[in-house]
Amino acid sequence: MDASLRNTPALMNRIDKLYGDVIKHYEALVSLAAVENAMDRNSTALAQYQMQVETTALTRAIEEGQSFTRQLQEMWLFGQLNTIGDSEAKQRSDEAAKELSRLLQQLANAQKADPDDETKMEA
Structure with a gap:
């Protein structure tokens, strides 16, 4: 086909x-x-x-x-x-994955900037 x-x-x-x-x-x-x-x-x-x-x-x-x-x-x-193609469900999934990636990158950058912040989060 x-x-x-x-x-x-x-x-x-x-x-x-x-x-x-x-x-x-x-x-x-x-x-x-x-x-x-x-x-x-x-x-x-x-x-x-x-x-x-x-x-x-x-x-x-x-x-x-x-x-x-x-x-x-x-x-x-x-x-x-x-x-599936470019369906609405796929677009939502891609947007959620991008948002999660952005948040994880911000978290990683914040931990690099202030390494003591990790101990504050655990306490």
Whole structure:
């Protein structure tokens, strides 16, 4: 799978597209089930053909969904999913780490400036 498609928005868009395809073809099949003019052979033959086409398309959409699921499983197993990216959680984590680093640096500088301060903190 292309690396640009391994982020969360791209994966969600693909899921939505697959879901939409399955629903569209299923609805088409249901609407074709009610043949209005059952006495006319041409209408019945046309409805049968359209049902075959929609059934094939529905089967193909479901197969694509299964293929996508398989790709997700493989990417998850081999660590190729890039779903975190620059998400809000990652940004908060990075900011907290920077703040902690800054505070530790200040503490280290303060102890270098006043070595007796360590004994005051322990007491």
